[in-house]
Amino acid sequence: MAVLLITDNGKRSRPLIEALRCVTPCEVVGPTVEWSAQTPVAAVVVDCDFTELSVGRCLKALGDRPDITANILGIAYRSSSKALRTAMALGLDACIPFYTEPHVIVAAVQNLIDPDDGILNASTRRCAEQAAAAVSHLFHSAGTRGRIDLKAVDDSVDPILTALKDGGLARWLNTIEAHDKATYQHSLRVAGLSAQFANHIGFPDFQRRRLVRAALVHDLGKSQVPRELLLKKGSLNPEELVIMRAHTTLGYDILKASSNADSAMLDAVRHHHELLDGSGYPDGLSGDAISDIVRLLTICDIYSALTERRSYKPAMEPQEAIAVLHGMSTKVEPRFVQALDRALAA
Ligand SMILES: [Fe+2]
Ligand SMILES: [Fe+2]
Known part of the structure; x- marks a missing residue:
């Protein structure tokens, strides 16, 4: 505001x-x-x-x-x-x-x-600007060159962790909302939520950084999805759905073409739309085939998407979004949903 x-x-x-x-x-x-x-x-x-x-x-x-x-x-x-x-x-x-x-x-x-x-704190805003610039660079590079410089991912991690430590998650999310590029906003929101989640469940620093890095790049493949499709109001037709869902494998290919992508990033980019009951995509993984880091990221991703305001939909209230996630107990890890609920209240 x-x-x-x-x-x-x-x-x-x-x-x-x-x-x-x-x-x-x-x-x-x-x-x-x-x-x-x-x-x-x-x-x-x-x-x-x-x-x-x-x-x-x-x-x-x-x-x-x-x-x-x-x-x-x-x-x-x-x-x-x-x-x-x-x-x-x-x-x-x-x-x-x-x-x-x-x-x-x-x-x-x-x-x-x-x-x-949502008054913005100056240091949070500076962190948001640094992280947004790095993510913007990532998406531009992924869209035009088909690969990214992993240093730009690292450049985003510290500002996010600093902003969360100094101003908390609510201020981070409010600050990010001031940015106008929905895809960058989404990546920065998911990264902030993931960091909060990791803090709350006591991840050591290196694991927290792995999760935040993975969150920052999870939708990188959208840099190669037509903008009209990303902003389309209403539901996608079957052909459009195929193109949209390809952001997972496109992102994976971009990371593969970039040197130094770690296994968590590759896993997250390719599998963040997989669901425990096997109904997700692109590989139809189920149960134990889906790693914990991906399960965490998927929950942050869904929560963020539900609570974001987009040109084609209003934002859902946080508790309503958590209720939606609780209702997906066969698809996403229920104990992680409970943990996110607690992390958001912390
Ligand atoms: Fe995605
Ligand atoms: Fe996403």
């Missing part, structure tokens, strides 16, 4: 806008904005003269919007008790003097935000 900044002077607000945009998406509007079809917001900052009629009308209309429950912070240009009473009467939750440094205002905004609303 973004922070909404209402300003009656964009030039004056520029330093604040830039400071906010270092940590979160920030939508900027004027006090004469029409409120219809606005995106959800995590917090509202009002950088205006509160005594202006247009500002009063704007905030009244904002208060009438049932979808806005975020806290509102005002930048006060007058410190008289009358001015502050006016601000509070307009529905502001807090005021901060105009001479306050932008980074302090940003900190105040962060304090006003419900953590679940």
Whole structure:
């Protein structure tokens, strides 16, 4: 979610806008904005003269919007008790003097935000940018050259582990959501979920890294699937399904053509759509033929796909997605689903 900044002077607000945009998406509007079809917001900052009629009308209309429950912070240009009473009467939750440094205002905004609303922490955002750049490079290389540089995979692992350690999984997922490329988003989400999972079940560092590396490349074959198919709304016809399912073997071939791919990565890329009852693809593996690392990854992959918002579907709520996974007990490892449920709550 973004922070909404209402300003009656964009030039004056520029330093604040830039400071906010270092940590979160920030939508900027004027006090004469029409409120219809606005995106959800995590917090509202009002950088205006509160005594202006247009500002009063704007905030009244904002208060009438049932979808806005975020806290509102005002930048006060007058410190008289009358001015502050006016601000509070307009529905502001807090005021901060105009001479306050932008980074302090940003900190105040962060304090006003419900953590679940997804304010982005600067270090998590930097980690996300590094990891997204590396994954973007991976997909580009896989799509154009048919092989990848494994160093780019390693370059993604540390930022993900650091972001999770510093800011937790929820913040990582929210930060990733700010990126616009669905396939990279998905890989980074699955990698974050896998890392959380691995932490929760006490994987040693080397195993956790193997799982995160495998998660980062699991859908690499999609770099060779037509974009129209990846974004298609509605179900795929049988021919399209064959092409889409080939991302597993395409990804495997890409890794095979790249030097230094480890066995866990090859296994994960080829088999992450295999299911315990043998109904998966591409090899129809069942039971013990599916390794633990693939079983873990498959669960993170399904959970992530269900809870992602795509152009063709809304996001499912986390508990609903876990319930779906519990309902797949013949297909995915039930004890790993329980472990993921606990890992998400940790
Ligand atoms: Fe996949
Ligand atoms: Fe996937």
